[in-house]
Amino acid sequence: MRSAENVENFIKRVCLKASAQMHERTLNDALEAQEKSRKTKSAKFEPNICRIIMKSPITKLAAAAVIIVAVLIGISTFNGTTAWAKVIKALGEVENIYIVSTMTMPDGTQVQCKWWLRRPNCLYEDVYNRIVIDNGQERLTIDKENRTAQFSDSFMPYNPLEEHHMFESINRLRGESSEEVEFVKLDDESDETTLVFSMHCKHSTTEAEGKAWVDALTMLPRKIQVELISESRDDNPKSNEITCNYEPIADDVFAMVIPEGFTELPRKQRGVMSGRVLDEHEQPVANAIVFVTDRAGQFSEQTITNESGHFTFKLPPEGVGARLWLPVLLRAFVEGVPDKIAWSIIRDPDGNAEPGGQIPYDVAYIDNDGRILKSANGITLRMEPAGTIAGQVTDVDGAPIPNAKVKLLRCEPADKFGNSTPTSIGVLRWDGPDELGIVQTDENGRYELNNLLQLWKRTRVVIHAEAEGFVSDTTSFRTKGPIEYEELDLQLYRAGLTVSGVVVDNYGELLREREVYARVNGKDYRACRTKTDKKGRFRLVGCPITQDLQVKAELSHNHWPPHEKERYMSYRYYADVVVGIDYDEGKMEYEVEIVAERPEITIEVELKNTAGEPLPYFPVEVRGAPATISSQWRADKKLDQRTDERGYCRFTKVPNVESLRLVMWGGNSLFNDILSKEEAQNIEDKYKKYKWTEVPVELIPGRKEYKVEVTILTSEKYEQKK
Known part of the structure; x- marks a missing residue:
């Protein structure tokens, strides 16, 4: 039998990302509009073709297979109008789904997988050699091959049913990828009870086609057939048939019963974090709120100390995917006591950054697997003086804004050199969970963050x-x-402006899947953010109401998923582009065109020392003004290189950006170094005597090729020339 990985890879190729759940108000408006349309148009079948780009996963139980959701998105009603709102409504009302997926391998053998899913938290999964039963409290895993069974805590608190891997995790693995799908309603095969659609799916490396049969009354799929028509690896499935049943599922399906003849293994235990909170006099602090979060914010929980000041956190069960990435932040405080805080950071053992101050640390035992924390016990948190941040929230005219929510998003502790980044020492998320750490402004717009x-x-x-x-x-x-x-x-801007437009380059190429967001006076407002569609179009809603509003297309960062290597490397970088709007007071909608200049500059570089000798393998880097050429761009497009044995290197597709220059420093490290670590160290030792050198590239309009000859001085000769 083929591995689960091969089958999942097949699903990843032919499955599609579904649109996010529609807002309730939008749904109601759409249903109302559709009902009016139904009353005014005939109910005859009309050919309808829908091309869609699906970007984010739907979080509804009924969307139990990504393929199913993809088909549903393209369905149309009898009168030819979109049935998206009806489909979402139907999916939201489904309580039970029984799915059978039958995959046919290249040698003709078949692999069948089955899922029973029932709201709110019941799962029965029969996939390959394993059965999993989860009822929201307990989880039973049955290994059919080894004839063993093992109980554990439920995964549902960490992997909710609507995020089950059958329709959710595969999409997440795809990152920001998109699929182009074409659906055509087949009039000659459809009738009043069943809608039949042909479907065609094209991915950068895979192409598939198939059919979908959908109940015309409920708008729910009955059967879907998909077949690969492109070249595929021999160990990948060639086709897949999915059938769905929505009848109520009996309780005994989810019964926690070990099959006869199977050996029960010891219950799988979870890791814990435990410790106590003490005051300044080493006395226990009862009823203190203890908050813990890891670097990535995947684990964010709170608890309360008992009378002895002790606290315990159960860590996520092994296998749920929610891991505790070091460093881990712990904070403790007592409500009503704003001037005290107890805290600690369990550091990343592989981290190189040394903190610029003292971190309270008293942990008796730690079990970690590299940067993943498995358990930590004997933690002592001691109370110390706490700080306060306070102020007023107003609009741009200075009027106070009552009931505004203010929170500490995060702190980035500086290292011993005074540098701070989100990942240097601290964690990415300091707020939460839920409303913890969020305060509301009073009638005068005042707020106060304590502890x-x-x-x-x-x-x-x-x-x-x-x-x-x-x-x-x-x-x-x-x-x-x-x-x-x-x-x-x-200070907050009122929201209300809408800006639509298109992003193209100077050759007319439409730039799709590029991030676009609002900007005011040099500050990015990423709350107003979207991506361009396949036609390069975008629409920003709820933008700041101000004559200073601008729109920025972020083109210097590659947001495409790295695991789709071919597609990722095909990304064309451009310098970011910012355009303003022709503001007219009272006007709420605007149209703009954003034109990016394609990077086409070529720079040839020759390096020599003062004796006229070439400097082989010397690091050279192309730079621009801050934030114009991202480090990701430099790495992917080789905008940092070493000279060859002749002291020569050549950069292509260099962007026309402000302050374009070449940077040469013997101690520089490169992203994709052609030298081994030992060779690079030898070169660094050899060239450390040379002075850091920057040479500006004077750009001439219309000229695309430049040759730069540079003589690098040693630090000694530089001082002599001074």
């Missing part, structure tokens, strides 16, 4: 504010020392 860590100098603090009818905003500042009290006022 804050008094972190050291140059720590970056990030604050987020939002209010109904306004564009949410994120503001940051760097501390001048430990925070005791900091006053920080926040």
